[in-house]
Amino acid sequence: ALDELPDVDLIVAGFPCQPVSTAGQRAGIHDERWIFDDITRLTSRMGTRPLMFVENVPGLLTANGGDAMGRVVHSLADIGYHITWGTLPAAAVGAPHRRTRWWGLAYPADAEGAEWPQQQAVAATVGPAAEPRERHRPDAERFGKWAPAIAQWETTLGRPAPDPVHNGQLNPAFVEHMMGYPAGWVTDTLTNRREALHALGNAVVPQCAAAAFVALEARSRPL
Numbered sequence: 001a002l003d004e005l006p007d008v009d010l011i012v013a014g015f016p017c018q019p020v021s022t023a024g025q026r027a028g029i030h031d032e033r034w035i036f037d038d039i040t041r042l043t044s045r046m047g048t049r050p051l052m053f054v055e056n057v058p059g060l061l062t063a064n065g066g067d068a069m070g071r072v073v074h075s076l077a078d079i080g081y082h083i084t085w086g087t088l089p090a091a092a093v094g095a096p097h098r099r100t101r102w103w104g105l106a107y108p109a110d111a112e113g114a115e116w117p118q119q120q121a122v123a124a125t126v127g128p129a130a131e132p133r134e135r136h137r138p139d140a141e142r143f144g145k146w147a148p149a150i151a152q153w154e155t156t157l158g159r160p161a162p163d164p165v166h167n168g169q170l171n172p173a174f175v176e177h178m179m180g181y182p183a184g185w186v187t188d189t190l191t192n193r194r195e196a197l198h199a200l201g202n203a204v205v206p207q208c209a210a211a212a213f214v215a216l217e218a219r220s221r222p223l
Contacts, residue, residue, distance in 0.1 A: 007048040013039050014055040014204065020063035028064035029071050037075050044079040052076075052106040053213055055204060058087050060102050072104070081106045084220045088212045090205040094156045095180060096149035101204055103212035105220050133158045156207075159183065172196035180205045 018024050019031035028034065036054075043052065054072075061069050076083050085104035090097055136154035138147035142163065154160050157180065162173040172187050179200055186203075190196040 005042065005046050007046060008050050009048070011039070011043060011050050011052045012054075013052065015039060017057040017059070020059040020068050021057050022059045026059065026063050028068040030064075034068075036072055040075045040079050040081075043081075049080075049108040049110075052081070052083075052104075053209075053216075054104045054106065055209065055212075056102045058100055058102050076106050080109050082109050082220075083107075084216050086212070086216065088208055088215070090180075090208045093180075093205065093207040093211050094152055095178065095205050095208070096146060096153050097178060099205060099208070101208065101212075103209070103216060105213065105216035107220055136160065153178070153180075169193070170197065172200065175200045179203055180207045 015036050016033040019028050019034045020026060025031075039052070039054075043050065060072070063069075064071075073083060083104050083106040085102060087100055087102050089100040091099075133155050136151045138151040140147045143150045143161075150161055157177070159177075161177045162171055162183075164171055164174045166173070172190075172193055173183070175197060176183070176186050181203075186199055187196050190199055
């Protein structure tokens with residue numbers, strides 16, 4: 001029940017991007033899928049004051065003439081939170097594609113002295129491994145001009161990329177690899193090709209999320 005919310009230290013929310021994406025109608029705060037106000041409303045009813053790590057597309061910054069981003073800031077301010085935000089592409093962590101995303105870290109305005117999640121633990125959990133990896137060589141025969149970038153990502157992940165095409169169609173396992181997930185993370189569960197590609201298309205690169213969290217946490221941490 002909504003009146004029995006658990007106490008947590010961190011809320012992670014990738015609220016729907018359709019209302020603000022440049023690929024859509026950009027109704028923004030007037031779209032029925034705009035649920036950020038619901039996120040803050042539920043957060044305000046918790047017994048704790050958790051950090052909030054949120055994600056969306058860069059279109060959030062310009063939707064409704066900037067009012068969508070303003071709604072995020074004011075909705076958080078109404079429950080006593082500040083927010084630090086910025087954009088970061090997946091390419092910043094070595095992925096062979098941009099997939100730029102907006103990231104925000106919201107925290108209680110009275111957070112001085114509060115215990116914050118350890119950024120090293122977050123990075124170690126979902127970020128690229130810190131240990132040296134065997135360098136992979138570019139495979140121009142399979143990947144053409146993108147071979148050097150894919151080889152760099154193979155080195156980061158510590159495993160070779162699957163073939164990009166399977167049975168004449170885009171291989172979901174290849175997309176899974178490009179998104180930085182462990183082999184089978186999505187495709188072992190969603191065996192239907194269309195469903196797997198749909199899920200991966202709406203996902204984020206976890207290594208990028210980790211890097212964004214660490215950067216925002218360092219900028220926001222109370223002195």
